[in-house]
Amino acid sequence: MSAHDAATAPAGSAAGAAPSSAFSDGPTQADGPEREVPRGIGASVPAADTRSKTEGTFPYAADLWAEGLLWAAVLRSPHAHARILSIDTSAAVDMPGVRAVVTHADIPGATTHGRRVADRPVFAHDVVRHHGEPIAAVAADHPDTARLAAAAITVEYELLDPVTDPEQAFGAPALHPDGNLIRHIPLRYGDPEATGEIVVEGLYRIGRQDPAPIGAEAGLAVPRPDGGVEIYTASTDPHTDRDLAAACFGLDPDRVRVVVTGVPGATADREDAAFQLPLGLLALRTGCPVKLVATREESFLGHTHRHPTLLRYRHHADAEGRLVKVEAQILMDAGAYADDSSESLAAAVAFACGPYVVPHAFVEGWAVRTNNPPSGHVRGEGAMQVCAAYEGQMDKLAAALGIDGAELRLRNVLATGDLLPTGQTVTCPAPVAELLRSVRDYPLPALPKDTPEEDWLLPGGPEGAGEPGAVRRGVGYGVGMVHMLGAEGTDEVSTATVKIVGGSATVICAAVDTGQGFSTLARQIVQETLGVDEVVVAPVDTDQPPAGPAAHGRHTWVSGGAVERAAKMVRTQLLQPMAHKLGMSTELLQIADGRITSYDGAFSTTVAEAMEGKELWATAQCRPHPTEPLDADGQGDAFVGLAFCAIRAVVDVDIELGSVRVVELAVAQDVGRILNPRQLEARIEAGVIQGVGASLTENLRTASGLIRHPDLTGYALPTSLDAPTVRIVKLVEERDVVAPFGAKPASAVPVVTSPAAVASAVRAATGRPVNRLPIRPSAAVAVPNS
Missing domain, CATH: 3.30.365.10 (Aldehyde oxidase/xanthine dehydrogenase, molybdopterin binding domain)
Known part of the structure; x- marks a missing residue:
């Protein structure tokens, strides 16, 4: 196994545990002489992962490796609407190198999933409702073998007329047991009889925009000794993904761990659990680590798009x-x-x-x-x-x-x-x-x-x-x-922990940095509040308290607010003993440029000196007002x-x-x-x-x-x-x-x-x-x- 393999092997794999910093956002290091680095709120602090992304060493999910790795492939529907009459996996099962084939019948838990409405099958089994819908998945010892095996699965379809015009959906036969109407919102405000002197009308059509991620979806699932599974993927909401996966696998949530790998930018494509669920099923079935890297075509077929x-x-x-x-x-x-x-x-x-x-x-x-x-x-x-x-x-x-x-x-x-x-x-x-x-x-x-x-x-x-x-x-x-x-009425809440030892601080928060810069912001907040230069944002996984999805500016507000509150609590712990000794309140002590100074300048020391021999930490939550x-x-x-x-x-x-x-x-x-x-x-x-x-x-x-x-x-x-x-x-x-x-x-x-x-x-x-x-x-x- 190469050094790169060892560095990226996930915990629980035969290769041993990965360093906890494999996906962390530590301080940026620069070659050559030391130079002044911007710090704190309001400064153009560089992203911690800039150098690793530039040099190609940043660990994306597609780069992960584990000893005894198997490769996954997914069979997808070539039709937009069809009834499935039969699925024959025998040819795939008999192929040399194939270790497992899973379909709807092999799901031990919930057979449908969805972040808000659980209406999407993990694998289609009676009806196919869109082009590219998953039907089966294969694990094999080589990616080409897995793809060939998936192609060898025989599915007999009865083609049905697709409903593709949303205006016709109102009168069309129900495509789903819940019907075709998801929601109707009437908004009535003011006087319906009001009119204006000038009236203009228009009919507008907006197309289907794809998020087109820089890197296509990928993930690695590793079985655990306790019968659970760890999933390494570019999730933007790991706790929701964990709960969906646990329900599908028939496991308690604490036996499923989602570890967030490097996220190469994210919108809709990183919020779809359909790529992760087959991985976990195959890892549990085979007892081996299983990796899936989607092709660009699979990426277009599998994830969600902007609403036309x-x-x-x-x-x-x-x-x-x-x-x-x-x-x-x-x-x-x-x-x-x-x-x-x-x-x-x-x-x-x-x-x-x-x-x-x-x-x-x-x-x-x-x-x-x-x-x-x-x-x-x-x-x-x-x-x-x-x-x-x-x-x-x-x-x-x-x-x-x-x-x-x-x-x-x-x-x-x-x-x-x-x-x-x-x-x-x-x-x-x-x-x-x-x-x-x-x-x-x-x-x-x-x-x-x-x-x-x-x-x-x-x-x-x-x-x-x-x-x-x-x-x-x-x-x-x-x-x-x-x-x-x-x-x-969404309950917005995030939890963060800030620890400081000596002159180094660590932020623990399950807020995923999807490119919006949360990791950099968290470093700035701690630098500003505690006066330390070295701040590391810990890797994100579901062992941490939930922070919610990365959307609508949530992490700047909710997770950033939690980090700020935790950092201020640590600041109080740090300053209280000195304030007590000096006979003043903590508000009369300020932290700036790595030094703690009293309001009158009579007392001054460095943060490192004040922290010597101490380990301080605090956990805080941020929850905005309800809607x-x-x-x-x-x-x-x-x-x-x-x-x-x-x-x-x-x-x-x-x-x-x-x-x-x-x-x-x-x-x-x-x-x-x-x-x-x-x-x-x-x-x-x-x-x-x-x-x-x-x-x-x-x-x-x-x-x-x-x-x-x-x-x-x-x-x-x-x-x-x-x-x-x-x-x-x-x-x-x-x-x-x-x-x-x-x-x-x-x-x-x-x-x-x-x-x-x-x-x-x-x-x-x-x-x-x-x-x-x-x-x-x-x-x-x-x-x-x-």
Whole structure:
């Protein structure tokens, strides 16, 4: 076994226990002479894993190894809807090198799973409901053998007509015992008879965006001597994954341990237990470690995607452009199973009017099952779809009234103290007008009229087929909002422990860093509070108290708040003996730059000296104020807080070819408080580019429920050549007093807002309505004589 094998062998394997630091986020070390490293809240502290990721030594799940390793493969349905008549595994079982084959009949516990609704089978056994649904899994001594064995399993199907149009799902035969309707939310606010002098209508369609992870799903399951199992995977919510796995395996939760490996970025793809459950079943069946590394095709087929959504809108305004009433119908395609469709629909309905004051609102929202690929959590779920639609409506109103688009929006923007259509008062900072004015007033990029024609970067990329004379420039706006933390009564809580020995501190918290920077933030909090430079964030596993899922800015707020409270408790333990000896309170002692100093400067010592021979620790929880579910009229205080963003998009459109180039996106965002400037800017830029993909290129296309191109050739992600210039014009720091540090989530709201801004700019350039995302070339061809 190689040194790399030994370093990455999980505990319980024949290779021996892995070092506990295998997945830790320790302090960044640099070659060469020592240099000043930023520290504490407000500094651009570098991520601890930067060097290992750059050098390729960071231990992702696909890199793990164990002695006696077997390889897994999963047989998936080639059909979107079919009845399973028989499953014959004999050919696979008889193949040399095959150690186990498992199907629905081999599951000792719960045969269905789901994070919110347990409606998804571990293995399909009577009916297949979507393309790529798992039917059986194989463990073999070589990955090729496992794949061949899976292909050798014979399944006899009776093909059924798939339901792929969500509008037809209401009258179609039930696809699931629970029926086709997952949730219906009617929102009624104000007077249904209210009307405006100007009325505009629109029909909008939002496509299926895939999270497209950098690394496809992978995991390793290792059987334990007590009959349990350990699962090593890039989970974003390990305790929920553990509970789902334990129920499936027929084990008590304390006999299943989930260890979080390196997570190469995460949205929906890391929240699907369907990849982990077959692993554990095979490890328990064979008594050997079992590894599964999904192919890119399996990744597209297996995980959830953004909800395709159909939206019908009618906006009423007075002659001055002030909104009077908004009417909307929102239909979300959940695919085959419920997943988080109920929560996504709640966000869509609640934010259907956008960050605008609307006296009267009447919205109907539905989420339905179909035989399309499953939909689930992707950044800004629900909010992104409605933002594209209500901003399209604002552009229509501006055109009908002859008012500038930015000015129309400014006449209607929401502010602190206003009411949402759900009846909830906006109590958090809501500087929407300031954000919009900032991007509106930012200088526009220069036109390329003075650039030699051969140097033009035309729509369609370098060497584009278009002609400069056919290029039109457009400027458009998007204003978006998202909610923070869970909603509708979700019990948000996280637990953290901070230990300090000598001059070194350790943070123990089951909050997974999915790229949002929690590990770096935790180090900053402890550095700031305790004055130590060396802070290590321990590896995450389910032996630690739960911290909840990595979504909606939870870990910045809830887990960061728990770390802060624990660190302050340790600080009190450290300072109390000195304060008592000096005859003063601990508040009169301060910690800064590694030193403890009294208010009058008469006493001073280093933290290391004060800690000599001591070991201090404390555990704390953070739980935000409760929320409530929406009632029968869509009313209720459903959200803990809100975050806002305004984006101005500048695009060049070839009005003959319909190709679009995003020239610049100017961004102003409500961030509460800047905790790490460099990290914050990177997250905003990444969110903006993800939104650009949704607006122009990303659409997981299906035909009769079958994914047409489950690969990165058919699914077009934006590349560095497609990325526009992103100008972060303004970051508004108005601290939310109920949030730890006063910070707000940063990644989701630019994803929500940038597609709407790009579509608005294309409308301005072409005169076309642009009511579909991603924008099709035909929609970007200018109206004749426009």
